[in-house]
Amino acid sequence: MSAILDIRNLSIELATDNGPVRVLDRFNLQLAEGEIHTLVGESGSGKSLLAKAILGFINPRWKITADRLWWRHYDLLALNASQRRIVTGRDMAMIFQDPSTYLDPNDKVGAQLRESIPVGDLSGIYLKRRADRQTRAERLLHRVGIKDTDDVMERYPHELSEGLAQKISIAMAIAHNPKLLIADEPTTAMEPNTRGQIYRLLAKLSGSQGMSILMITQDLTAVIPESQRISLIYCGQLMETGPTEEVMQKPYHPYTDAMLSMSLFNQETAPKTRLPTLSGAIPTLQHMPIGCRLGPRCPYARSACIHEPGLTKRGQVEFACFFPLREEDDHE
Amino acid sequence: MIRYSLRRLTLLLVTLWLLTVFLFALNYFFPGDALTNMTGVRSADALHYQRLVAERNFDGSIFAQYLAFLSHFMTGDWGQSLTTQRDVFNELLPLFGATLELSLLAMILALVIGAPLGLYAAGQQRGTMDRVIMGVSLSAYSIPVFWLAQLFILFFAVKLGWTPISGQINPLFDIEVRSGAIIADILLSDSSYKSAALADAINHLWLPVIVLAIMPATMLMRITRNSMLDVLQQNFIRAARARGLSEARILLRHALPNAMQPVVRQLGLMFSVLMSNIIVTEVIFNWPGIGGWLVKSIYERDYPVMQGGLFAIAAIILLVNVAVELFHAWRYPQVRKELYAEH
Numbered sequence: 001m002s003a004i005l006d007i008r009n010l011s012i013e014l015a016t017d018n019g020p021v022r023v024l025d026r027f028n029l030q031l032a033e034g035e036i037h038t039l040v041g042e043s044g045s046g047k048s049l050l051a052k053a054i055l056g057f058i059n060p061r062w063k064i065t066a067d068r069l070w071w072r073h074y075d076l077l078a079l080n081a082s083q084r085r086i087v088t089g090r091d092m093a094m095i096f097q098d099p100s101t102y103l104d105p106n107d108k109v110g111a112q113l114r115e116s117i118p119v120g121d122l123s124g125i126y127l128k129r130r131a132d133r134q135t136r137a138e139r140l141l142h143r144v145g146i147k148d149t150d151d152v153m154e155r156y157p158h159e160l161s162e163g164l165a166q167k168i169s170i171a172m173a174i175a176h177n178p179k180l181l182i183a184d185e186p187t188t189a190m191e192p193n194t195r196g197q198i199y200r201l202l203a204k205l206s207g208s209q210g211m212s213i214l215m216i217t218q219d220l221t222a223v224i225p226e227s228q229r230i231s232l233i234y235c236g237q238l239m240e241t242g243p244t245e246e247v248m249q250k251p252y253h254p255y256t257d258a259m260l261s262m263s264l265f266n267q268e269t270a271p272k273t274r275l276p277t278l279s280g281a282i283p284t285l286q287h288m289p290i291g292c293r294l295g296p297r298c299p300y301a302r303s304a305c306i307h308e309p310g311l312t313k314r315g316q317v318e319f320a321c322f323f324p325l326r327e328e329d330d331h332e
Numbered sequence: 333m334i335r336y337s338l339r340r341l342t343l344l345l346v347t348l349w350l351l352t353v354f355l356f357a358l359n360y361f362f363p364g365d366a367l368t369n370m371t372g373v374r375s376a377d378a379l380h381y382q383r384l385v386a387e388r389n390f391d392g393s394i395f396a397q398y399l400a401f402l403s404h405f406m407t408g409d410w411g412q413s414l415t416t417q418r419d420v421f422n423e424l425l426p427l428f429g430a431t432l433e434l435s436l437l438a439m440i441l442a443l444v445i446g447a448p449l450g451l452y453a454a455g456q457q458r459g460t461m462d463r464v465i466m467g468v469s470l471s472a473y474s475i476p477v478f479w480l481a482q483l484f485i486l487f488f489a490v491k492l493g494w495t496p497i498s499g500q501i502n503p504l505f506d507i508e509v510r511s512g513a514i515i516a517d518i519l520l521s522d523s524s525y526k527s528a529a530l531a532d533a534i535n536h537l538w539l540p541v542i543v544l545a546i547m548p549a550t551m552l553m554r555i556t557r558n559s560m561l562d563v564l565q566q567n568f569i570r571a572a573r574a575r576g577l578s579e580a581r582i583l584l585r586h587a588l589p590n591a592m593q594p595v596v597r598q599l600g601l602m603f604s605v606l607m608s609n610i611i612v613t614e615v616i617f618n619w620p621g622i623g624g625w626l627v628k629s630i631y632e633r634d635y636p637v638m639q640g641g642l643f644a645i646a647a648i649i650l651l652v653n654v655a656v657e658l659f660h661a662w663r664y665p666q667v668r669k670e671l672y673a674e675h
Binding site: 055057085086088089090093094096098101102103104105106107115116118156157158169172173175176 | 568571576581590
């Protein structure tokens with residue numbers, strides 16, 4: 001597998017009043033061309049920080065260290081801010097939760113869409129160029145499944161539904177044909193129907209354009225079938241990563257297992273019983289447990305868990321646990 | 333937008349109407365004879381008085397009296413001054429022009445100084461210049477205008493002698509008063525010393541304009557800075573950066589229009605502050621405007637003049653506020669959604 005995005009041991013430390021806090025702890029991620037990778041983690045697990053670190057939206061107070069943070073043949077950490085902006089602006093794009101806040105409220109949709117088309121892609125001089133811009137903008141809207149382009153382009157962002165706004169931000173994101181699209185909880189607070197549309201659209205873009213997608217989500221129900229690989233992250237530590245099917249069917253890590261049994265698609269719970277949960281709550285930033293951060297909440301934890309488990313590789317799957325739920329032989 | 337405009341205009345009319353009710357009621361609360369207070373005619377002649385009573389329906393009910401007052405008021409018969417016996421409405425028009433000229437120039441100066449400095453301070457956030465600009469604006473904002481005006485006169489006019497102490501223009505130029513706005517009057521006049529008169533008028537103008545502009549300019553600086561900083565943190569600015577748009581384009585095309593939105597909304601309020609300052613300033617600079625006229629009428633217990641002055645100032649503040657609101661709703665379509673509560 002040749003990874004176009006290669007992250008090894010990426011750590012992010014935030015300076016707080018109580019000293020530095022490691023919000024992302026030696027995180028690993030490899031993403032191949034045209035692959036959809038789903039990153040699952042609860043809020044505060046550092047998944048959005050990871051996306052920001054990849055895109056270079058970096059707060060100067062963060063300390064970012066990594067053995068490798070490579071995008072194709074660029075070492076992102078070695079580039080200075082403006083070089084990095086050129087690389088990420090050309091190759092990457094991101095879509096977000098609350099898409100309408102990512103559109104300028106005082107500007108018509110059409111104008112913003114036309115603006116996001118890179119000048120280099122246009123041909124001809126002034127008038128022809130404007131016409132070209134317009135047809136390209138229309139084509140972008142067609143690609144994200146909006147048929148009534150004239151109407152939509154004349155609207156202001158407050159006149160759009162969230163689903164429509166997300167489609168438009170996808171259209172703006174793919175205007176310069178990025179190689180990597182990071183989707184940060186793109187469908188939170190959307191109706192299931194719209195949610196399905198957005199997911200199908202993303203899967204189609206990945207399939208037909210060879211665009212890699214890093215899909216960030218909160219729960220396993222949002223993992224789409226087209227996603228080839230999946231990673232689970234808890235409090236900034238990678239728990240388990242591997243092919244989606246395998247991880248979802250036969251998890252090694254207790255956290256994956258817990259997430260699966262907590263998901264609402266698990267219909268085996270009897271009526272009027274308590275839903276399965278992990279005991280305890282997500283620790284606050286100042287009180288991260290040492291060793292495996294899941295330790296205090298993990299039903300299988302033992303004294304060894306105060307040391308941090310490294311990644312163990314079993315076939316295609318990697319996980320960070322001393323006491324996996326099953327041994328390799330089950331897998332055979 | 334049409335519905336909103338109609339609603340604003342209706343509100344304007346209703347407020348103006350309430351104002352006439354208030355003015356009408358004042359005549360009865362002021363000491364003396366209500367009819368004399370209203371018309372300004374101090375007549376010893378019984379026959380003349382009887383004619384006024386008939387004209388103003390003073391033998392009828394209070395409603396009939398009000399209706400008569402309103403019809404006179406609407407046709408521009410605002411009574412005559414108790415002291416000078418001159419017609420209030422005709423005397424008011426050129427004074428109104430002089431006040432408008434002063435306030436418009438001060439407002440423009442405030443915009444030209446305040447908004448760019450606020451933007452500059454936002455760009456230098458927490459830098460030295462930001463602190464300097466914000467510190468100076470806070471101190472300038474805290475200085476009362478009557479004191480500042482006298483200090484300026486003392487320094488620029490008396491000590492340095494750069495400018496005349498008071499007045500609108502040297503009376504030697506003998507410019508015919510048409511609109512009251514001195515620059516317009518000079519340009520309209522057939523005087524053979526136009527350019528000299530213009531220079532003299534500007535020499536008289538700049539000091540009161542600066543005094544008046546300081547308060548709105550400091551307000552503008554602070555609002556512009558804060559709203560610009562606020563906008564720069566918004567998601568759509570970050571998204572525009574991520575898309576690789578140029579910084580100039582982000583600032584001019586996306587940040588600035590959005591940052592000016594709260595500024596535009598505050599312009600009406602700033603104008604009200606300016607109008608209350610202008611009254612004091614006109615008195616100090618002996619400016620032949622409505623403010624000085626109103627203050628003089630209060631000293632002289634000249635009730636018809638008081639009413640006219642009050643109505644003119646209140647009406648202009650209302651008009652400007654409604655105009656600003658309409659412009660705001662027209663320019664920033666997303667606020668219309670909030671107005672109709674269509675969430």
